Amino acid sequence: MAMTHRTMIRMWRWRRNRLRRRSDAIEAWIVLTAWLLAVTGGLIAAVTATELSIHRFDQQRRESHPVAVRLTQNAASAASAQAVDDDQVWATVRWSDSDGLVHTGKTKVAPEIPAGTPVHVWADRHGHLVSKPSSRAMTDFAGACNGALAAAGVGVVVFAGTRLACRYLDQLRMTQWADEWEQVSTRWGGRTG
Template sequence: MPMTRRTTITMWRWRRNRLRRRSDTIEAWVLLAAWVLAAPGALVAAAVTTDVSVHRFDQQRRDSHPVTAVLTQRAASAATARAVDDDQVWATIRWSDPDGVMHTGRTKVAPGTPAGTPVPVWADGHGHLVSKPSGPATAEATAVSNGALAAAGVTATAYAGTRLVRRRLDRRRMAAWAAEWEQASARWGGRTG
């Protein structure tokens, strides 16, 4: 049995063709515009997001500094603590900022740590407790990941937009096709369906 060869006509939406509909041309232009804009848009989004993330991490490192706080009371044992997380319990600490103002707060310590034990924590310029800033390598890796996610978001938005336009164009094409079949059925005496 002889095999038939399937021929694919490239860029058929751009060529002159009596079967090409106006919606085919619109679809081709929408797809082209979406991907021409999405490629540089994704690169710009990645670069901007990475730069903003790096700047934010650098700012966190500049604004925070290590402080040695003192445990104000004995930390609860793991058995009596209400919330144990990562084998540590919450305890109250006291520290002073560079101006000599005393502050109190809560941080995680090992269960049963005695009162008066020095506890290393991080504080901002106002003396408020903050989490330990990320190191340069971790910050850079996180910034690159954020940039990649931003690029993926732009690409996904472009893809979703083209899918939406194509779906609407397909509905219009199907409606036009159904109307044409109705006209043909009326002309042929209702023998088309």
């Protein structure tokens, strides 16, 4: 069995030749533009999303502070229906802020702690209980993940747009090809189809 050797002509859409259609050149420019948009847009989106995410986490860290609170009731046992995912239970706590206002709220504590036991929680500047702020390492990791997702999102949008444009150009080429075959068949004296 004889093997055929296929020659690859690189960048044929950019070279002048008789077989290249205008839609081929347009497609080459679309693909080049898509690559540039994907790279630059992805980098810009990644940096922006990372910075915004880190800024938001840093702001949460600045606006929250630790508060010493006291349990108002005995904490339930871990086997009760109030148990949560990390072997802790919800309990009601009370504390006073710097202005002397008394606040109450619910927080997670170890099970079976007696009422009146001091517990440390985090509150925002309005006195509402909040989650413990993320560490700097966790903030950087979350920022990097958000940046990667933003870059991937830009890449997906650019890829989808490019595929739609190339599909339209393929349909245009097929229509042109069918019209040209129709002209050739009438020159040969008959129909081919």
